[in-house]
Amino acid sequence: MKLPKVIESLIESFQKLPGIGPKTAQRLTFYLLNVPQSQLDYFSESLLNLKKKTVFCSVCKNITEVDLCPICSDSSRNRKVIMVVEQPLDLIAFEKTGKFKGLYHVLHGRISPLENIGPDEIFVDDLLKRISSQDIDEIIIATNPNMEGEATAMYLAKEIRKISDSIKITRLGMGIPTGADLEYADDLTLTQALEGRRQI
């Protein structure tokens, strides 16, 4: 028995999403058969307009409705400190802490030779131009603590050094996350925690 075409299409669309397999896609689709049409209309419209109603901020490349983004246009923020992140979600994670008052730069990726992603595929040039043309005190490179993130950080640091010797370049502190169990921490994390120890 063949499923109605529109049901097949929706299952297919769900299945293309990361982490959603055929069974889950089926379950989600059949679940939606039982919701009010208004909920389907709302979902459908959000999908349709997702990219149409958003742009990259011309300064920091964050996702925004209006250019400049709310952070770049906020005059109360410290314009001399830029935190470089891989994705908009990283930016949101930091904003939730409420502890960072500088600006951001979203790379939309990281350098990964295996995936053919070089500096030209992500917003590196825009960052370097921004640094050249403005008075910056510190660049916090907050790429992920994995091989690609580290390689991206090294590359950025080298390029920023070419522009200026005086800009402070930092990387996020590394070590044991809050709430973790020492017993289960891996060797590298423990080593980094030891190296990054602070006087109390």
Next chain:
Amino acid sequence: MKLPKVIESLIESFQKLPGIGPKTAQRLTFYLLNVPQSQLDYFSESLLNLKKKTVFCSVCKNITEVDLCPICSDSSRNRKVIMVVEQPLDLIAFEKTGKFKGLYHVLHGRISPLENIGPDEIFVDDLLKRISSQDIDEIIIATNPNMEGEATAMYLAKEIRKISDSIKITRLGMGIPTGADLEYADDLTLTQALEGRRQI
């Protein structure tokens, strides 16, 4: 920092789906920002038309594009055997085996007093009318093997008996599933496997 409204709406829509929490909803939404607009259009259209382009088959209540559904209109199938299932997905699971050649009846739920679902909320009346007006040999009640499914099966059996004494009413065989490990089977499954033993 507030996210663009259309992004918030999409996260909200994903979050309403079963088994999708706030973090996953965020991840799926930001993933979709990087797919081609054509994929968003396709997804959006499938959602919009999901209920508009499907109907319940007037005979078996299966989801279909055209009434009757492909199964009810297939003249090669045995019209004297009806398998009663809770959901369209159960029907699809049986069709995949290719071993059942009768017709179906989809209840779209099961009797569950705790959730205020009685026989009137699911397609029980339609089933009983179907049985009264047609020449049926056997009804296979394939509701789920849990409390609500069993209660629904008992209720249906009682109501069908009122209509006819001669119809064979059956329930799916129960026991150890293929590939399972006896050691880990629960008591009830083992008991049922023992009760349902067959001569080889």
